[in-house]
Amino acid sequence: MTALAALRSALFYLVFYPASAVFVLGSALVALVSPAHVRPVPDAWSRFHRASLRIVGIRVRELGPRPAGPALYALKHESYFDAIDLPTLLDYPVPFAKQELYALPGWSRAALTYGSVPIARDQGARTLRTMLTEAKRFAATGRPLAIFPEGTRVPHGTIVPLQAGFAGIYKVLGLPVIPVAIDSGPLYHRWIKRPGTITVLFGDPIEPGLPRDEIEARVLAAINALNTRPPEA
8 A cells, every 4th residue: 555655646746746837837927917817827726736636545525614705714734735725625715825935936926916915924013014904905805815823734633822913813804714624634744645535624604803812712623623533534
């Protein structure tokens, strides 16, 4: 099984990553020439990623309702799968992404044109205000906003406090929060990927206006709802 899994993983890398370079370049070119038409390229890349997972025998199962209207989606983050899958999982999402990612060649123009909010860490109040202004601007369009409130990838089975900035964003936006549990780590977060089912569980909406301690506790519990059970084969 290990040898077969290694072979299938190697094939996945040979298929997905060269294609990803083409998608990133294509997104950057479209963003430069025709910004209004950039959305289909990242969306297609995300769908291609899901399709490529069949090579390693990974399936994706979505559970729970998604309410209509604007909302802030707070997602568990165990692997790169969680970020790449966003355009497939949500309808034209606006991701909050680490500022460092915008230094990648071609990525910055494409990501900003598609619609995303750079997260400025330790860069002063002015930069923070700009980030929140952009978030409110996107929220007014009705597009779903997506954030990984843990701030980085966290191993499956591990629970860490949410980043302090999440509660501030929640307060400023005044949107309901949809917590999303994802158990991608055991299957995807490894060089040799394991076959099985990644479950994405949408939790009940959490109303705006709650105190910081309460919103953090409720989101933390909800995004870790799948954290103690093994992935399904």
